[in-house]
Amino acid sequence: MKSSYILLLFLFIGGREPFPIVTEAVSALPMEVATTEESVAFITGFDEGDTTYYAKAREYFETRNIPVITHLFSLEEIVLWLNQNSNKQKRFDEIHIVSHGNPWLGMSLKTNKFGERTSVKTLGSALATGKIPKVRNTITACTKIIFHSCGLGENRALMQELKQVFTAEEAPKVYASSFFNIFGGKYAAHYLAKPYYGYYPTAESPGPRALSETFKASYPHVDIDWFTALKTRQEHRFGKAYSYKFNIPVDWEFTFDAGTEIPGFETREVLMDWLVENEAVAEALFQLGIPIEKYRWKSFVEGRILYVKGKTTVLCIMQPVMEVKDPSEYRTLHLNDTELYQIL
Numbered sequence: 001m002k003s004s005y006i007l008l009l010f011l012f013i014g015g016r017e018p019f020p021i022v023t024e025a026v027s028a029l030p031m032e033v034a035t036t037e038e039s040v041a042f043i044t045g046f047d048e049g050d051t052t053y054y055a056k057a058r059e060y061f062e063t064r065n066i067p068v069i070t071h072l073f074s075l076e077e078i079v080l081w082l083n084q085n086s087n088k089q090k091r092f093d094e095i096h097i098v099s100h101g102n103p104w105l106g107m108s109l110k111t112n113k114f115g116e117r118t119s120v121k122t123l124g125s126a127l128a129t130g131k132i133p134k135v136r137n138t139i140t141a142c143t144k145i146i147f148h149s150c151g152l153g154e155n156r157a158l159m160q161e162l163k164q165v166f167t168a169e170e171a172p173k174v175y176a177s178s179f180f181n182i183f184g185g186k187y188a189a190h191y192l193a194k195p196y197y198g199y200y201p202t203a204e205s206p207g208p209r210a211l212s213e214t215f216k217a218s219y220p221h222v223d224i225d226w227f228t229a230l231k232t233r234q235e236h237r238f239g240k241a242y243s244y245k246f247n248i249p250v251d252w253e254f255t256f257d258a259g260t261e262i263p264g265f266e267t268r269e270v271l272m273d274w275l276v277e278n279e280a281v282a283e284a285l286f287q288l289g290i291p292i293e294k295y296r297w298k299s300f301v302e303g304r305i306l307y308v309k310g311k312t313t314v315l316c317i318m319q320p321v322m323e324v325k326d327p328s329e330y331r332t333l334h335l336n337d338t339e340l341y342q343i344l
Contacts, residue, residue: 036090037092038091038093039067040067040068040095041058041066041067041069041096041098042068042069042078042095043061043068043069044073044097044109045073045099052184053100053183055184057098057148059183059189060183060190061096066094074110074113075132075162075165076131077113079165082095082139083136086136091138091139092143095144095166097109097145097148098183099148101149101150102314103152104289104314106118106123106158109149111123111126112132118162120158123158123161123165127161134168135165135166137169138168139168141171142172143166143172144173144335145174146175147159147174147175148181150180150195151177151178151180152178153176153178156342159344163344175341180194180195180318182235182320185235185320187235187330191320191321191330192320192331193320193321195316195317197316198314198317199313201293201295201296201297201313202247202295202296202311202313203313204296205313208227208231209227211315212226212230215317229242230243239320239327239328239330242317243317244316245315246313247312247313248290248311248312248314250284250285250311255304257304258304262306263306271297271308272292295312296310296311296312297310321340
């Protein structure tokens, strides 16, 4: 129901008694409150050892006066926080999410507080079982969800699942790069680096000379001093390539009706031949895209269970992305630059 009021004006004219002038009824409509739009950054992990990725990311956003949230480590918690801290008067137009990640294993960001790291499989399961709450309608088609997670742009299937997490009545735009995100670099506070990959069985490196020849054969048209880059573990010269490595483990358990049915493997090659004949294993290795011979394989038996474990070391040669017209400058990071970001 609309309310109305009568405005009475009393005028004094020439000393006469005041007389009322009655105006027409005026509707008292509720005032519209303007919506403010803000940015927010979620730092979803903590540094271990001498790494500073998350600390430098926090510094980067703080220097840009963007509020930083550091105590939430899952999509579930992020959605709940957004629901509690946004409304018709305040919403977030840019939501930055920083998480370690790679094209093979997804992100270290968990699906929910006590869940697993985020991948197509785990996130799909979490969404199907309602373990991630619905986001409120303060997320609109104008909202930008920016993931700072290395290589995520290579995984469009996972980006699509992430978009679903943040979709209310309208779907936001989701941004992620195929490149590696570097925070706190020697020459830039935040830049992207193009990765080039090589592999070897963990603890069985053939050495930088042999590895450099492998890179040269894999990327014949790339102008990088592979040998120098492999021996350089951090950014040492402006715009020059350097290397980074990490391990990817894979584990399987096979249960047999009797211990006597478990096969024996005299050599690693026999074990690998047996693994590729298993459809589920072959499919998993195919999805990872890393040759089976690049893993160090081990197996052991407990009762009726055969355990098989593999581990590969991934070598990344990282080349900072420079400006096309001015190679002496690091590439400016614009979200609408489709050479840097995948957008869904």
